[in-house]
Amino acid sequence: MFLTVISALNAVLWGPPLLAAFLGTGVYLSFRTGWFQLFGLPVWLRATLLRPRKQRKPAEKGAISSFGALNAALSACLGTGNIVGVATALCAGGPGTVLWMLLSAVPGMMTCCCETMLGVEYRTRDTKGRYHGGPPEYLTYGLGKPRLAKLYALFLTGAAFGMGNMTQANAVAQGLAGYGVPAWASALLLLPPLAVLLAGGLRRITALAERLIPALTVGFAAACLRIIFLHRAALTATLRLIVREAFTLRAAGGFGLAKAARWGVARGVFSNEAGLGSNALIHAGADCEHPGAQGMWGILEVGIDTVLMCTLTALALLTSGVWQPGTPLTGAALCTAAFTSAFGKAGGVLLTGSLCLFAFATLNAWSYYGRRGAQTLAGRRGERWFSLLYLAAAAAGCLLRLEPVWALSDLFNGLMALPNLYALWRLAPQATALLRDYRRSAE
Numbered sequence: 001m002f003l004t005v006i007s008a009l010n011a012v013l014w015g016p017p018l019l020a021a022f023l024g025t026g027v028y029l030s031f032r033t034g035w036f037q038l039f040g041l042p043v044w045l046r047a048t049l050l051r052p053r054k055q056r057k058p059a060e061k062g063a064i065s066s067f068g069a070l071n072a073a074l075s076a077c078l079g080t081g082n083i084v085g086v087a088t089a090l091c092a093g094g095p096g097t098v099l100w101m102l103l104s105a106v107p108g109m110m111t112c113c114c115e116t117m118l119g120v121e122y123r124t125r126d127t128k129g130r131y132h133g134g135p136p137e138y139l140t141y142g143l144g145k146p147r148l149a150k151l152y153a154l155f156l157t158g159a160a161f162g163m164g165n166m167t168q169a170n171a172v173a174q175g176l177a178g179y180g181v182p183a184w185a186s187a188l189l190l191l192p193p194l195a196v197l198l199a200g201g202l203r204r205i206t207a208l209a210e211r212l213i214p215a216l217t218v219g220f221a222a223a224c225l226r227i228i229f230l231h232r233a234a235l236t237a238t239l240r241l242i243v244r245e246a247f248t249l250r251a252a253g254g255f256g257l258a259k260a261a262r263w264g265v266a267r268g269v270f271s272n273e274a275g276l277g278s279n280a281l282i283h284a285g286a287d288c289e290h291p292g293a294q295g296m297w298g299i300l301e302v303g304i305d306t307v308l309m310c311t312l313t314a315l316a317l318l319t320s321g322v323w324q325p326g327t328p329l330t331g332a333a334l335c336t337a338a339f340t341s342a343f344g345k346a347g348g349v350l351l352t353g354s355l356c357l358f359a360f361a362t363l364n365a366w367s368y369y370g371r372r373g374a375q376t377l378a379g380r381r382g383e384r385w386f387s388l389l390y391l392a393a394a395a396a397g398c399l400l401r402l403e404p405v406w407a408l409s410d411l412f413n414g415l416m417a418l419p420n421l422y423a424l425w426r427l428a429p430q431a432t433a434l435l436r437d438y439r440r441s442a443e
Contacts, residue, residue: 006404006407013415014266019262019265021417022104022274023107025421028428029113029114029432033110033431035110036439037110048300063287065286068207068210068286069282071206071214072368073283074304075361075365076279078213082305083220083332083354086267086271087332089101090314090323090334091334092263093260095242095314096248097260097267098314100246101264101271101306105306108306111275113298114428115277115279115298116279116280117292117294117434118138119277119281119294120284122137122142130285131284134372135149135423136152137149138427142426142427143426149419156373156412157370159366160373161370163410165394166405167406168362168397169396170397170400171356172356175352175355175359176189183398184398186398187395190394190398191394194367195391197367201368202285202368208361220309221308224312224313227320227341230320231320231341241318246264272305272306276417280298281369290438290441295434322334322337370390373386
């Protein structure tokens with residue numbers, strides 16, 4: 001009964017109106033900024049990937065580097081959603097989902113940019129010199145809505161226990177179970193390093209992300225490129241199939257425009273989290289000379305997460321031929337089949353290892369998101385209780401069936417978006433002014 005009710009609420013919450021709100025917010029912000037994510041490409045590339053490495057180190061005590069913030073934020077959104085989630089979207093919406101996913105990512109870049117800039121603009125410092133920013137701060141100090149900030153924090157904390165914790169821990173346990181590791185042993189392996197990271201705060205979380213995420217991203221992208229290269233004869237036909245099924249009213253396999261758009265936009269939102277505001281919580285901790293400077297890293301984040309990683313995963317699945325209309329394979333099984341086609345039996349090991357490491361990185365980053373939510377709700381006492389409960393939830397995630405947890409995670413994610421999207425519309429003039437001021441100094 002409980003699961004039925006939550007599923008029904010999710011069907012309403014994650015229906016066309018909310019997906020249109022995500023897309024509409026990104027388009028609105030893009031128009032206000034002159035589609036800077038496209039026409040300002042040289043500016044944000046110079047500020048991020050082309051920035052000298054020596055300039056990426058934090059100068060302020062208590063801050064993290066901009067590059068570290070990027071990797072920590074990526075560790076929260078890269079992972080099972082980019083791999084298993086893309087396979088699930090293909091099975092539900094067909095190949096056309098790939099194009100809609102990319103189309104939704106373009107305005108999503110500006111959404112993430114504006115969230116990041118506002119997070120930095122309205123951030124505060126605690127007694128230890130650490131920055132705190134994001135939706136709780138710009139709802140409180142930008143809009144003067146402290147109650148709405150606490151409501152956002154409540155939904156954020158709930159999402160941290162669900163999507164950020166138990167589902168990720170379960171992915172680790174399920175992956176290791178395929179190699180004979182019992183669930184209780186997975187929990188014992190997972191908890192000690194997670195406890196160490198929880199005790200270290202954002203700087204320790206960022207230090208791990210800086211070492212883990214670039215290697216994982218490059219390694220997984222290289223594996224996908226190898227799959228695509230080995231099946232390169234099918235690439236042209238695959239690209240035509242994606243475009244055709246994205247706009248055909250009733251495409252092969254009964255998918256077509258409606259399903260492709262619905263699943264493509266939803267996958268883009270779930271993947272890059274643009275519109276949820278969670279990424280801004282980490283970016284606000286960066287040492288940057290201007291809010292706009294950190295906003296450039298927000299644009300890059302969506303580019304790496306959705307435009308690069310999700311697209312490569314989808315092309316690997318489609319060119320390899322493992323996806324077909326009506327295929328019995330779904331999720332991880334579909335991805336395993338694609339990797340096995342290029343790497344043999346080692347492909348399954350490679351995929352499982354990638355999933356486990358990505359899942360642990362997500363656990364790592366979402367521990368900070370949840371602590372920020374708990375801190376907003378109950379101060380330092382809330383942080384301490386959250387850390388203990390987060391470890392307990394990770395252990396439970398390894399051991400339990402999680403259908404209700406998945407449903408609750410979707411619910412909390414959708415509820416998080418509502419106050420954040422409201423704030424983005426209300427604070428759009430401030431975000432536009434911040435970007436304009438930054439462009440004057442950068443161009």
